Amino acid sequence: MDGMIAAPELMNSGAEAVLRALKAQDVDVIFGYPGGAVLPLYDALFQQTEIKHILVRHEQAAVHAAEGYARSTGKVGVVLVTSGPGATNAVTGLVDALMDSIPLVCLSGQVPTHLIGNDAFQEADTTGITRPATKHNYLVKKSDDLVRVMHEAFLVARTGRPGPVLVDLPKDILIAPAPYREPGNAPHRSYNPRTEPDPRRIEEAVAMLKRAERPVIYAGGGVINAGPEATRLLTEFTRLTGFPITNTLMGLGAFPASDPLFVGMLGMHGTYEANLAMHGCDVMLNIGARFDDRVTGRLNAFSPNSKKIHADIDPASINKSVMVDVAIIGDALAVLKALIAAWKKDSTQPNRAALAQWWGQIDVWRAKDSLRYTQPRDPGSIIKPQYAIEQLYKATRGRETFITTEVGQHQMWAAQYFKFEKPNRWMTSGGLGTMGYGLPAAMGAQVAHPDALVIDIAGEASILMNIQEMGTLAQYRLPVKVFILNNQYMGMVRQWQELLHGSRYSNSYSEALPDFVKLAESFHAVGLRAEKVEDLDRVIAEMLAVDKPVIADIWVDQKENVFPMIPSGAAHNEMLLGPEHKGASGPAVTNEGMALV
Amino acid sequence: MSDTALRSATISVLVENESGVLARVIGLFSGRGYNIDNLTVAPVEQDGSKSRITLVTSGTAMVIEQIKAQLDRLVPVYKVLDLSDGPHLARELALIKVLGTGEKRAEALRLADAFRARVIDATTESFTFELTGATDKLDAFLELMRPLGLAEVSRTGVAAIARGTKTIT
Ligand SMILES: Cc1cc2nc3c(=O)[nH]c(=O)nc-3n(C[C@H](O)[C@H](O)[C@H](O)COP(=O)(O)OP(=O)(O)OC[C@H]3O[C@@H](n4cnc5c(N)ncnc54)[C@H](O)[C@@H]3O)c2cc1C
Ligand SMILES: Cc1ncc(C[n+]2csc(CCOP(=O)(O)OP(=O)(O)O)c2C)c(N)n1
Ligand SMILES: [Mg+2]
Secondary structure (H helix, E strand, O other), X not given: OHHHOOOOEEEOXXXXXXXXXXXXXXXXXXXXXXXHHHHHHHHHHHOOOOOEEEEXXXXXXXXXXXXXXHHHHOOOEXXXXXXXXXXXXXXXXXXXXXXXXXXXEEEEEEOOHHHOOOOOOOOOOHHHHHHHHOOEEEEOOOHHHHHHHHHHHHHHHHOOOOOEEEEEEEHHHHHOOEEEOOOOOOOOOOXXXXXXXXXXXXXXXXXXXXXXXXXXXXEOHHHHHOOHHHHHHHHHHHHHHOOOEEEOOOOOOOOOOOOOOEEEEOOOOOOHHHHHHXXXXXXXXXXXXXXXXXXXXXXXXXXXXXXXXEEEOOHHHOOOOOOOOEEEEOOHHHHHHHHHHHHHHXXXXXXXHHHHHHHHXXXXXXXXXXXXXXXXXXXXXXXXXXXXXXHHHHHHOOOOEEEEEOOOHHHHHHHHHOOOOOOOOEEOOOOOOOOOOHHHHHHHHHHHOOOOEEEEEEEOOHHHHOHHHHHHHHHOOOOOEEEEEXXXXXXXXXXXXXXXXXXOOOOOEOOOOOOHHHHHHHOOOEEEEEOOHHHHHHHHHHHHHOOOOEEEEEEEOOOOOOOOEOOOOOOHHHOEOOHHHOOOOOOOOOHHHHHOO | OOOOOOEEEEEEEEEEOOOXXXXXXHHXXXXXOOOXXXXXEEEOOOOOOEEEEEEEEEEOHHHHHHXXXXXXXXXXXXXXXXXXXXXXXXXXXXXXXXXXXXXXXXXXXXXXXXXXXXXXXXXXXXXXXXXXXXXXXXXXXXXXXXXXXXXXXXXXXXXXXXXXXXXXX
């Protein structure tokens, strides 16, 4: 290998070397905001045409936009911000990407090397601040290191468990000439994540799965990280086994929602059947999910009688909160390939009779229809938020649609009522739960898929957190649709106050809201409003017909709550069901009952 | 062993010797609420390219597994070795200043001799001892010095290595 490395080529400036490295990494778009420390990079950008720069209105939005771009394409998203406030504004986005395993490279400007540590103008200890906010970060102090660090940043962001990587670039490094080298494929000195699973663990897992009587597959965002081929193999494996499968919030789309084997999302706002299947199973196969506390509920009551298999690329995800019986370390794609091969090779016949009985039980739970709600149809009736999502889903079926969300009740209703058949079509802030994520993420997805339909399902409070990005949509003619479920409350906060704090609605009312129609118009977009049930379909149709950014302000029932709900600290079999299920709330099934399955 | 039983672990971490690497390790411990009972770091390769960090930590078996996995996923980490998995040697060095005169001073010197501590500095009113050994040996010696005029201690922290032919690389 060494002998083949060509002599470095000296570039006129570090900035040019950075851009050349970006091109070598197949970057075609970056999201950024200029400032003094990065002016050399902006100057180099100005003098080329291959890389498109999208000028956002706030650095946080640049990061979320890059996340939307990354999640909807499987590529690394790229961000460019200036030193000091530019970098600190990006921090929320970096942590968001870290929590949700989204591959990003964030380039930040820095004061010149000789001023570092001097409290220079717009200096911040960016690598210090972002150390716990990134998968890894770098401060480039020598021109000789610049290009190696750039290539390495992409390697680290994209491989293993993906995540955000920040490269801090002092201004003198961007100005001085720098050597350029193409990325080599020599292995990294110290960073070599394992992707191929241990075949013995695969055999153990298959032996366990073959003998299962009440199995469940619990698949998460990691399968989506592993790429569309991994989700295809997940579907193949699940159909091969005939096992029920549930997805996490981050995993939605990893398995087609319309398939009868899909029992819906699990967790705090998961379906009755998904949570009870998790609670009652005897063998659980977790692929690319991390036993998040919004999924497990009370740990000591989590799936108490099951043997657990966990396949994850990050050894630190395994046995972190839930001890498992078989740990498989590897990329979900390689794991699924191996599982399929081993399943076919193992001659043991699965216990079909027990599986049929298990499905019988699941169908009983399913028949409860835990997502049921009633939409009054008389003209003048107020719109139920669940109905608004269902109507939106129906109106967009058959179109190439990407959905992003903000954070709150609307996010959960979107997860419950919008059905995803394919991966990379659903982008939401799961781990950090960042209000203000959805609009910029939609922007990034629209940049990546200019002809697709991209909708941000929003709440009226969250949307105001990055509303300035309406300007970016107008500038770049990005026809993103913002579909606000306007309940005039921070609904998710209100729901917890109602259920856990004696209905004392402290600071959760959305007072003094803007007129969203006028607000849209002032940003050169189209504003629409649905006040009553009879307006809904027309507004959705108009929204979809316009080839411009739209804000659709959908007035929904202010008092609606998200159900089912596992209150924090409760177990999967202690789910609360909605008002449609009077008498069925509270502990839904006893442990003794579960054992009878 | 029950899930909640605490154990102590001595972990060696071979890292790239670059700026910020120690901050990453320490930040991991503070950020995730792990204990650091003891930590040492120094370059170990001739060219100074790698450093070895030795950490003594305590936690449940599950937490210690987490600590190792979390350390291992840091980009500049080459290798994580839990020395507590097998027989190993652990030593630290202490410089100990004892002030006093008369019988107490003489007693301090006698005990130092018994512990094989070296006198590296002395005045008519003080001794400075250098003592190397396992942490509990140092602790025992310091306990004995306390009533004899123990005035100041400087300890290096633990350096540790596996017994026999086993190495970290
Ligand atoms: C208001 C609100 C409510 C929520 N309610 C719910 C809820 O009801 N249900 C729910 O599920 N979530 C809910 N969440 C989201 C929750 O907080 C977590 O973000 C989510 O459950 C995590 O999903 P995941 O386990 O799929 O892991 P991710 O965060 O997607 O992590 C992926 C896992 O896969 C691994 N991985 C990554 N790449 C690969 C690869 N290539 N191969 C193999 N493994 C890989 C990673 O190491 C990691 O362990 C809610 C969030 C909010 C904001
Ligand atoms: C940046 C940020 N601040 C605070 C929160 C806490 N929080 C979670 S949901 C929510 C209310 C969201 O209100 P809205 O956008 O109207 O959505 P709704 O729940 O009403 O659908 C708040 C304040 C958060 N998730 N993110
Ligand atoms: Mg609201």
